[in-house]
Amino acid sequence: MIGRDRPAESSISVPARRTLAARLDWNLVRTYRVVAEECHLSRAAERLFVTQPAVSQAIKRLQTQLGYTLIRRRGPRISLTPAGEEVYRIARAVFADMSSLEMPIEGVAEQVVGRVKLLSVSRVHSVAYNEFLIDFHRRHPRIELEVEIMRGHDVLMAVSQNTASMGIGLCRVDTPPIERRLLIPQRYALFCGPPHRLFEAADIDIAALRHEDLVTFIGDQLGDTLSPLTLFRENHGFQGRLAASSSNLEEVCRLIMCGYGIGFLPEHAFRREVSLGMLRKLPPEAGLADVDIQLLWHRERPMRPAESLFRDELLTAFGPARAEDDRV
Known part of the structure; x- marks a missing residue:
């Protein structure tokens, strides 16, 4: 466990409480807010565009500055301590206020600034x-x-x-x-790339896709924003293994074009790649789901x-x- 138990309220002097805000590194608080939202260090690191060790070190430093434990590690996942829940509540409120700040500037000729x-x-x-x-x-x-x-x-x-x-x-x-x-x-459809065996195939039946390897979005699961794709996959009996995944649409497209498997993409966003022969649309012709x-x-x-x-x-x-x- 990182850090130590929260000290008794009486053990924190009044001057110490007054100087906490002055010495606190708010970048660490921002990192902690993301960690608390993701409950997973790797996903938090991905969202912050830093490494997982950097996130872990930031949490250690914040706990040292505050003087009590914020999280408990359980493998790759984490849970918040009672103190951590309270710090997250405060951090969320603080950053909500900060994000709405706007520097007052005099308008010019009644223009909105x-x-x-x-x-x-x-x-x-x-x-x-x-x-x-x-x-x-x-x-x-x-x-x-x-x-x-x-x-x-x-x-x-x-x-x-x-x-x-x-x-x-x-x-x-x-x-x-x-x-x-x-x-x-936007409507999502299934696609494959030139290296895939189905790219040059004729008269592809949807049943032929059931055991193909899949390229998916990270988070493509029931209840998430892309859940219609998962529902379609399950309703039609897809049993292929997950060959590759990414949280970035461009990378999902790249992996499909490189032949890692068939995958879901919004049709209107990738018309150019289809016209250039970099992607092939697969059945059903009407597409899969509106997202x-x-x-x-x-x-x-x-x-x-x-x-x-x-x-x-x-x-x-x-x-x-x-x-x-x-x-x-």
Whole structure:
């Protein structure tokens, strides 16, 4: 176990309590928040783009600074101590407040000034979305836009926990307290790459796919954002082994193109690769499941003027007609 038991309240002097905030490394608190959300050191390291030893060392240092144990190790997974649960609650609230900070700047000629941080899944292919970004920047040049690419699961978690103002991601069902609006309809289909034995095959029957090796997304499991794919796989009796996986859409595509197995991809995002002969679409011709891209935000989170403007204008730009155009 890392660290030591929490000392009695009376053993912590008042001056020590007063100086804790001044000497505390808030980068360590940020790392701990991600660890607490993932309950898994490797996944936390992947999300933070650092190594697992770096995450473990950060937790050790934070426990040393605080003076009590935050986590318990159980193999690759972790659990939070009672003190750890309380620190996580405080850290989540602190970072929710910090993420909504905005430097007050005097407007110029009544222009809206501010910053919008947008979480997004990768490969958001949409002519309408590109046109919106061009037009929005032309009309609001003093709004800074920061886009952070994340896994669909992480976008959903960040918005639901009120640590981000909005995100573009996957959310199939109503998930309080998240508001969601359809942006880009997308249908997933099965694909294989040139090295795969089915790439040149004729008249492929879906039954022939049941024992093929699979390339999947990490987190493609029942109840997750991509669960329709898993449901289809199970309903049609797929029994192939998992040959490769990634949390990144580009890497899933690469592994399929390199012949590791057949895999699920959004059709509209990979039309170019199909036309260039880098991918082949497999049965069923109609595709597998709709996993639409949604605009997500927390219904109880107050938004700054720049954030509200971006959200409202994006929703206005994406009426039903524009969404149908992207499905074609």
